[in-house]
Amino acid sequence: MFGAFRASSISQGGLLWKARMKMDLSPTQKANIRKRLKAADDVVKKIHDSGVQCNALTKAMAEPTEAQMPAKDKYTVFSRTFKGYRKSVHKVPHFSKVPIPRTAPAGF
Amino acid sequence: MAMQGSLSGLLSAARSGVALSQRAYTTSASEAASVVYTGHYKITQTRSAIGVPKSTIKVLKSLGLGHRIGRPVFQPQTPIAAGKILKVKEMVKIENMPGPMPAEGYQRARATKGYKVVGKMM
DSSP states (O other): OOTTSOOOTTTTTTOOOOSOSSSOOOHHHHHHHHHHHHHHHHHHHHHHHTTOOOHHHHHHHHSOOGGGSOHHHHHEEEOSSSTTSEEEGGGSTTTTTSOOOSSOOTTO | OGGGOOHHHHHHHHHHTOOTTOOOOOOOHHHHHHOOOOOEEEEEEOSOOTTSOHHHHHHHHHHTOSSOTTOEEEEESOHHHHHHHHHTGGGEEEEEEOSOOOTTOOOOOOOOOSOOOOOOOO
């Protein structure tokens, strides 16, 4: 990175990154992302089955389920600043318990 | 959002059966008064609230959650409770329980003690 020196936490300004710098996710990470998407789908389905009607449910039903989402939408999110305008979902803070958009803007 | 015309957007509209330009407003007083939902939700928190936005934590607390993961909470099947649950749907799992909430509430299942207190000295 800095010339001939190997990149280490000291050489990178003493800062420590806990998330991997790579974009790819391991099979386990992907499996858990799918599991969490299905769990959120299950909540929406149960509320729909209960017969209650509200705007939040209408919006939630308009989103795709995990089975309908392409892999790109499951494991990456739209980002203005990243090359290719997509970043890995694990870079979103607290991505395992915060709502992540299931669709990206058209064309991205 | 649904107007973007992306493929996933079209699939989701087909899934819900709602036209792309339609918005359902169901909050008129007469509609709300005429519809009665029986049953209640059993809501269990599955993720910690650490790092979650403050507005979401407020919703969790208003549902009765936030104390202990895995401890169930019961809410009537109303649009109010449904909207709150949908806000925290990534952190929660629910079940539809038939019938109204029991008047005495749900007691936590505990093992029987092997003794009975007959009196106290203090």
